[in-house]
Structures are given as structure tokens and as C-alpha cells.
Amino acid sequence: xIWLGIDTANTPLSVAIVKxxxxxMEENTALAVNHxxxxxPAIENLLNKVGMTPADIDRIAVSEGPGSYTGVRIxxxxxxxxxxxxxxxxxxxxxxxxxxxxxxxxxxxxxxxxDARRGNVYAAGYQFDKSGLVSVFEDGxxxxxxxxxxxxxxxxxxxxxxxxxxxxxQALLEQLGHRATFAPLQFNLPRASSLIHAAxxxxxxxxxxTFVPEYRRMAEAETNWLKAQGKEPGRG
Amino acid sequence: MTKDxxxxxxxxxxxxxxxxxxxxxxxxISNVVASxxxxxxxxxxxxxxxxxxxxxxxxxxxxEEALISAGLKPKELDAVAVTEGPGLVGALLIGVNAxxxxxxxxxxxxxxxxxxxxxxxxxxxxxxxxxxxLALIVSGGxxxxxxxxxxxxxxxxxxxxxDAAGEAYDKVARVLGxxxxxxxxxxxxxxxxxxxxxxxxxxxxxxxxxxSFSGLKSSVxxxxxxxxxxxxxxxxxxxxxxxxVSVVEVLTTKAxxxxxxxxxxxxxxxxxxxxNSGLRAxxxxxxxxxxxxxxxxxxxxxxxxxAMIAAAGSAMYVDGVRGTLAMNGKPGMPLxxxx
Ligand SMILES: [Zn+2]
Numbered sequence: 001x002i003w004l005g006i007d008t009a010n011t012p013l014s015v016a017i018v019k020x021x022x023x024x025m026e027e028n029t030a031l032a033v034n035h036x037x038x039x040x041p042a043i044e045n046l047l048n049k050v051g052m053t054p055a056d057i058d059r060i061a062v063s064e065g066p067g068s069y070t071g072v073r074i075x076x077x078x079x080x081x082x083x084x085x086x087x088x089x090x091x092x093x094x095x096x097x098x099x100x101x102x103x104x105x106x107x108x109x110x111x112x113x114x115d116a117r118r119g120n121v122y123a124a125g126y127q128f129d130k131s132g133l134v135s136v137f138e139d140g141x142x143x144x145x146x147x148x149x150x151x152x153x154x155x156x157x158x159x160x161x162x163x164x165x166x167x168x169x170q171a172l173l174e175q176l177g178h179r180a181t182f183a184p185l186q187f188n189l190p191r192a193s194s195l196i197h198a199a200x201x202x203x204x205x206x207x208x209x210t211f212v213p214e215y216r217r218m219a220e221a222e223t224n225w226l227k228a229q230g231k232e233p234g235r236g
Numbered sequence: 237m238t239k240d241x242x243x244x245x246x247x248x249x250x251x252x253x254x255x256x257x258x259x260x261x262x263x264x265i266s267n268v269v270a271s272x273x274x275x276x277x278x279x280x281x282x283x284x285x286x287x288x289x290x291x292x293x294x295x296x297x298x299x300e301e302a303l304i305s306a307g308l309k310p311k312e313l314d315a316v317a318v319t320e321g322p323g324l325v326g327a328l329l330i331g332v333n334a335x336x337x338x339x340x341x342x343x344x345x346x347x348x349x350x351x352x353x354x355x356x357x358x359x360x361x362x363x364x365x366x367x368x369x370l371a372l373i374v375s376g377g378x379x380x381x382x383x384x385x386x387x388x389x390x391x392x393x394x395x396x397x398x399d400a401a402g403e404a405y406d407k408v409a410r411v412l413g414x415x416x417x418x419x420x421x422x423x424x425x426x427x428x429x430x431x432x433x434x435x436x437x438x439x440x441x442x443x444x445x446x447x448s449f450s451g452l453k454s455s456v457x458x459x460x461x462x463x464x465x466x467x468x469x470x471x472x473x474x475x476x477x478x479x480x481v482s483v484v485e486v487l488t489t490k491a492x493x494x495x496x497x498x499x500x501x502x503x504x505x506x507x508x509x510x511x512n513s514g515l516r517a518x519x520x521x522x523x524x525x526x527x528x529x530x531x532x533x534x535x536x537x538x539x540x541x542x543a544m545i546a547a548a549g550s551a552m553y554v555d556g557v558r559g560t561l562a563m564n565g566k567p568g569m570p571l572x573x574x575x
Contacts, residue, residue: 036329037564040336044561054341069285070326073292077330081337084296085310209297212289221283 002058003199004082005192006043008035008075009067009095010114012163015042016192017050021200023193024050030163030189035074043078057088061199063190064092066122066139066216067114076213083208090206091199094214096124096139099162101194102187104128108157109136115164116141122216123147125154132201141217144168148175157181163188241314243553244302244338245546246295248331249323249351250377251276251287253294254542255302257313261550262360266306267536267543270294273417280416281406282376284324291330299338302542310342317549320348320559321569323377328565336561347549348559351540352378352571353390355506357551358537358544366502366529372491374515375507375540376402376417379447379487381494382571387551389573393494394445401483402509404449408456408479412472423512425476433459433471433478437486445490452482480514488518495528503530506544511535 003018013032017024025046032038047053062079065072072095083090099112105128114122120143125136137150148171151158158176161183165172172180218226226232240259247254251272257265272290276282303310318335321328332348339346355378356371371382379401381394399407402419409418414425435455438448456479460470495503503523509515510532523530537544557574 034564036333037562040333040340040561044340069288070329073288073326073330074333077292077295077333078337080292080296081299081334082341084300085338085341209300210293212292215289219283219285219289221279221286225278 002052002056003061003196004043004057005061005196005199006039006075006079007063007095007098007190007192007195008039009063009065009072009190011068011071012189013038013042014190014192014195015039015046016196017046017052018193018196026191026193028189028191035071039074039078054082054086057082057086059089059091059199061091061093061196063095063098063195065095065213066141067095069215072213072215076211080208080211090208090211091202091204092206092211093195093198093202094124094139095190096122097126097133097198098190098195100124100126100133101198102191103159103161103183104133106159108159109151109154111151111158111160113160113162113165113168115167119144121147121164121168125150133198139214139216144171148172151176159183161187241550241553242308242312243315243317243546243550244299244313245542245544245549246299246316246318246331246335247354247540247542247545248291248295248327249319249321250327250540251282251290252540253291253298254540255299256542256546257302257306257308258361258543258546258550261547261554264361264543266302267541268298268302268305269541270298277416280410282324284326287324288326288330291327295330295334299334310338310344313342313344315345315347315549315553317347317349317545317552319351319354319545320563321351321566323351323565323567325565325567328567332563332565336563340561346559346561346563347552347557348563349545349548349552350569350571352380352382353548353574354544356382356384356504357548358506358533358541359504359531360547360551361537361543362533363531368498368500369502369504370491370495370498370500372487372503372505373507374401374487374505374509376400376406378507379449381445381491383494383498383500388555388575390571392571394447394490396447396449398448398450399453401447401449401487402507404453404483405509407453411457411460412475419509419512422476422480423514425473426480426514429473429477431471431474431477432481433474435459435478435482437482439486445494447486447490449483452479484515484518487515488522491519492522492526495523495526500528503528505532506538508539511538
């Protein structure tokens with residue numbers, strides 16, 4: 001069983017090949033701001049280095065968001081096109097769950113976090129048990145205050161993971177005190193191997209043609225349109 | 237007998253998700269377009285984020301349908317051609333990345349096509365191009381006069397300095413309270429009209445082939461405003477007819493002047509606004525008098541489609557042009573020669 005994993009949901013880029021439960025190769029970078037240009041060359045390079053062809057891939061895992069709208073779309077477009085034309089199954093995994101999967105064995109709440117500007121974050125709450133990561137509160141676009149309120153409810157230690165946690169470290173420490181801990185740097189980038197691990201344990205195989213990103217937020221024009229119609233905009 | 241060449245074209249530069257298979261650069265085998273008009277209508281125009289979301293939803297379905305109706309397997313293709321630019325960046329890169337992934341998975345070369353070159357090559361699907369050739373490209377995003385001396389060589393001799401012709405149509409339609417997209421609405425009102433409001437023509441400098449439509453748009457707004465101030469009602473038919481006649485006269489006059497100056501053997505019109513019946517009739521009449529062959533593709537090939545991208549891609553393929561997996565969407569891609 002050969003897995004290709006692709007994560008371009010935010011600024012970092014990660015691609016990996018896992019063969020029969022063994023990580024063959026992974027490329028991680030926090031600098032690949034232009035995924036549109038660099039994601040496909042990274043995948044080509046990966047397959048060349050491990051001596052495989054696209055036809056050797058058995059399954060494809062992709063980070064489905066939330067995150068940068070454009071970033072998520074690039075990964076999802078590449079993944080669904082490969083899965084469709086190679087006729088292989090596709091599994092989408094939350095980009096926040098990918099980050100949480102970097103720090104599986106924490107005893108408490110694992111809180112992956114990605115900055116969404118203007119005091120907002122994409123975040124989720126997970127807890128680890130024998131069956132894997134269990135959702136405590138769902139992936140969403142939260143204001144930092146909303147997120148802190150949810151974490152305060154839990155009365156458990158919290159481990160924040162993701163490179164953007166640094167932006168909010170002070171506020172989180174002020175509010176949560178000693179209950180807040182922060183993952184060290186080597187765990188803060190999404191890893192396609194973590195993505196593949198989560199995908200291997202997921203029962204959720206995607207319907208390739210209709211597969212779309214989990215934006216977790218409506219497009220602004222859509223929100224404004226709903227408001228103009230006198231309807232309450234939801235969470236996309 | 238030489239082997240047939242099959243190219244799949246992919247186009248996502250604005251709000252149409254399209255794929256098409258073309259044989260030997262001039263024969264459409266399949267042509268699939270998923271339009272977002274119904275969705276974008278709510279917003280009165282194309283919203284880039286909404287367009288990008290739709291493209292991701294449609295892209296593999298559209299390419300699959302193009303292959304199935306062509307009765308071809310990916311490996312039977314010779315290359316993948318995709319719109320590289322110009323266009324909406326977020327929209328372009330859906331097509332570009334799908335094209336790269338598809339080409340890579342099937343071991344096919346990839347070719348990045350300029351959207352305007354695509355519009356021009358839509359004509360190759362109807363009759364062979366003859367050089368030197370003058371192309372008038374008029375659409376929601378473009379108003380350009382392009383001179384071609386041979387395949388793959390494009391010389392921009394005139395372009396809009398502000399709004400594209402189609403953009404002006406949409407804006408004026410909004411002023412008149414007509415639904416999006418405005419072009420066909422104004423064309424219809426103008427055709428039915430029994431009177432014409434006299435609006436100015438923007439000729440610019442006498443030696444210039446450039447265009448400008450924002451002044452005309454302002455004239456329409458001022459005209460409506462003045463009437464309303466006096467408590468009079470605007471006749472939308474007369475305004476539409478006056479606006480259209482001004483746009484059409486400038487486009488036709490400049491195209492004729494350029495055709496004479498460069499001694500072209502063929503004139504073609506392309507782009508969504510080339511579907512406009514008023515413009516079509518005026519150009520046909522003018523070039524009929526000039527005795528220069530003039531062509532406009534059928535409406536389905538004037539508006540954005542992927543057959544035109546496959547047609548241009550085919551000519552590039554024959555010319556040996558190849559892209560790489562590092563290709564990116566280029567929103568401001570210049571119309572350079574591909575040679
Ligand atoms: Zn166009």
C-alpha cells in the first residue's frame with residue numbers, strides 16, 4: 001500500500017510517500033508561499049527520489065482545510081485530479097487534525113491553531129485515546145476570545161500546536177495560565193506523514209468529483225448577500 | 237498519412253469551467269462548459285472567491301466529460317493545454333494545477349496558453365487563418381486589436397485604456413437596471429429601439445488604435461441623472477441603442493483603419509462581445525465594403541471555452557512549445573509571441 005500525502009493548506013508545504021506503514025520520504029518547508037508553482041514539482045521530485053511512478057500510488061491523502069482559501073484549493077485540486085485520473089481512492093483530512101496528529105500522546109486538550117487575521121483563528125479541540133484523536137470541539141473559524149472560552153470550559157491542560165501559536169502565545173498564557181503549553185518547533189509544521197497516518201485511520205473515503213475544501217467560512221460576498229436578504233449567515 | 241494530434245484544453249480564467257478535445261488543431265471532438273452565470277447573477281458580476289470555489293467543484297467532472305464524449309483515454313492524448321493567463325489569479329490556478337496533475341499522472345506534455353491567443357485561435361476551428369491577420373478581441377475583460385504576421389506571433393496595436401467593452405456594457409446595463417450579464421440585454425434593447433440618444437465617441441489621438449469607454453459610461457450616467465432631475469423618464473431602449481451605436485462605431489472604424497494600414501488578408505473578431513449582433517452586423521458591412529474576408533466564430537466559441545485553448549495549444553504543440561510542472565497562473569500575462 002503506497003500513500004501520497006499533500007498538505008498546502010497554509011504557508012507551509014508538506015508532501016510525503018508512505019509505503020506499507022513506513023515513511024519513505026517527506027518534504028517539509030515553511031517557506032513555500034507559492035504552492036501553485038511548487039506543489040507539483042515537489043510531488044514529482046518525491047516520486048523520482050523514491051523511484052516510483054504516479055501509477056504506483058495506491059491512495060491519496062490531502063489536507064482539506066481550513067486554512068488559506070487559495071492554499072487549500074491548490075492541494076485539493078491536485079489531489080482530486082490525481083485520484084480521478086489514476087482511479088485511486090482519496091481521503092481528505094482536516095488540516096487542523098493534521099497538526100494535532102503531530103502531538104498524539106498529550107494527556108489533555110490538543111488545540112491546533114492557524115492564524116486567520118483580525119483577532120481570529122482557525123482552531124479545533126482534540127483529545128487522544130486508544131482509538132486515536134477524538135473531537136472535543138469542531139474545526140472552526142473562531143475569534144480568539146471564543147476559543148479561549150471553549151478551552152476554559154474544559155478545565156484540562158491544553159497543548160497548542162502550529163507555528164502561528166507564537167502570535168497568540170501571550171494572550172493565551174494570560175487567559176489560561178499554567179494550563180497552557182506550547183508544542184516545540186519540530187511539531188509546529190503540518191507533516192504529510194501525520195496526514196497519511198490520520199488518513200489510514202479514517203473510514204471516510206471521498207467521492208472524488210464532488211470533493212471540495214472545508215473552508216469553514218463562507219465567502220464574504222455570500223455572507224453579505226445573505227445579510228442583504230435578511231437571512232442569518234451560517235458557518236459555510 | 238501523418239498521425240492525428242489530440243490536445244485536451246482546460247480553461248478556468250474567469251467564471252466558466254471548461255474542457256475540450258481538439259483534433260489536429262482545427263476539429264472539435266468534444267467541448268464542455270460549466271457556466272456559473274446563475275450563481276454569479278446574485279452578486280451582479282463575477283466574485284473571484286465564488287468563481288474559484290465553483291472551479292474546484294467542477295474541474296474533474298468537466299475534464300472527464302470532455303474525454304468521455306471524445307471517446308478517448310488520457311494516454312491517447314498528445315498534450316494538455318491550459319489557460320496560463322491572463323485572468324483571475326485564484327481561478328486560473330485551479331485549471332493550471334488540475335492540468336499539471338493530469339499531465340504528470342499520464343506522462344503528457346503541458347502547454348500554457350494565453351487566453352487571448354485562445355480567443356483568436358477559436359477561428360482556426362472554423363476556417364484556416366490567413367496572414368497578415370487582424371484580430372479584434374472584445375470581451376468582459378478585453379478590448380484589443382492584435383496583428384498576426386504568422387502563427388504564434390502577436391503584435392498588440394491597440395487596447396483599452398480603461399474599461400473593457402464588455403465591462404462598459406455590464407456597467408451601463410446596471411445603470412439601466414438590467415440583470416447581469418448586461419451585454420445581451422443591451423444588444424436586445426438596441427435592436428428593438430425606435431430611437432437613439434446621441435452619446436459621444438471616444439476617438440482619442442488620431443493615430444491611436446487604443447480605446448476608452450469610461451467617458452461613454454459617464455455620459456450615460458449623466459444623461460440619466462439629468463433626466464431624472466427634471467422629473468422625466470429614461471427610455472432604456474433609446475439609451476441602449478445610443479450606447480451600442482457609439483461603441484460599435486468606434487470599434488468598427490478603428491478596426492477598418494488598422495486593416496487598411498497593415499494590408500491584412502483576413503479580419504477576425506473574438507471574445508464574448510463579438511457575439512453582439514449590432515457589432516457583428518457593423519463589422520460585416522464595413523469589411524464587405526473593404527473586400528477583406530471577415531469572420532466571427534459562432535457564439536459558443538466567442539464566449540470563454542476550452543476548444544479555443546486546445547486550438548491554440550495545438551499550434552503551439554506543433555511549434556515545439558512545452559511548459560513545465562512549475563507553471564503558475566499568470567493574472568497579468570503579456571501577449572508575447574510564443575516563438
Ligand atoms: Zn475570454
